[in-house]
Amino acid sequence: MSRMIQLLLATTRPRRAVPGMDLLDDSVTHLRVRPGDLDLYRHVNNGVYLQYMDVARSNLLADLGAFGRLARHGWYPVVAASTVKYRRSLTLGQRFTVTTRVMGWDERVVYLEQVMGRGEQHVARGWVAGRFLSRAGDRIAPVDVVELIDGAPRESPALPPDVAAWARAVDVAHR
Template identity: 40%
Template sequence: MNLVFRLLWVVITAFRRSKLGMMEESVITLRVLPNDLDTNIHMNNGRYLTIMDLGRVDFIIRSGMAKQLREQKWYPVVGSAKISYKRSLSPFQRYELKTRVHGWDEKWIYLEQEFVVGDVLYARGIVKTLFLKDGHKIPSSQVAHAIGYDGSSPEINPADEQALS
């Protein structure tokens, strides 16, 4: 149930926060709650992926993508995700989830998401996503253009791209 409240909190606060450009970073501050824990009394590895959804929701709303999704009748689909865990998040520990566009090719948009405490990286995930309409893929450049970005993609780390294939 706490995930529903977190989602509502992210949605409500996203509309009140500053707008983001496509190449800007979304940052949300969260806390490890008791239902996030596993038997080792640290944040469950699967919960990181669930929390990453919240970061993408904040980014989608604040970048103006949510408006485009409604108007164009597009919907996002995750193709794959890779996460590396560096340190454990403890009960009630505050952390930031940072979400940014890592780059794109014609089909996929790669998002980088990091769990950090201060300047210390706890986990890093790369998510490969695309947008569909009526089952047809929307070119990534069209998605970028729809939210006001006409530049080219940043260079994608080949290791990240290969890991998600």
């Protein structure tokens, strides 16, 4: 099954919500490297890591029980910016996890960290700035999305300084 089909299933037939899961809790996705994930050097192609992250972000929304609520409002997530730092290679058949967590939000975007690992080995880490759009193409304020998911207004935790600097550098931070 290609990663696009896996993403389609994670989005259209999401896994069950995790009872009591908080917006700031970690969401863990378990994956295995498939032949189509590899490049000519027989390790995972760098672009495939972004697909792994897509699946894991969909699983975060599923864990929070957010898909139905977002769909009723006609809202959906998009990536505004992302960056990945690679430390180790993944090869055919290896099992690994993608741990996704919300780091915070501002008036424009939600910031997530996604860490790929094999056991205790750190494989790669990505940061994602995500937006939510309506079917009409309007941007949805992150505070509105957080309130929809949480059921009440909530303040963002302070972003780590390196993430805030990255957000300014890629021009997604609130001005």
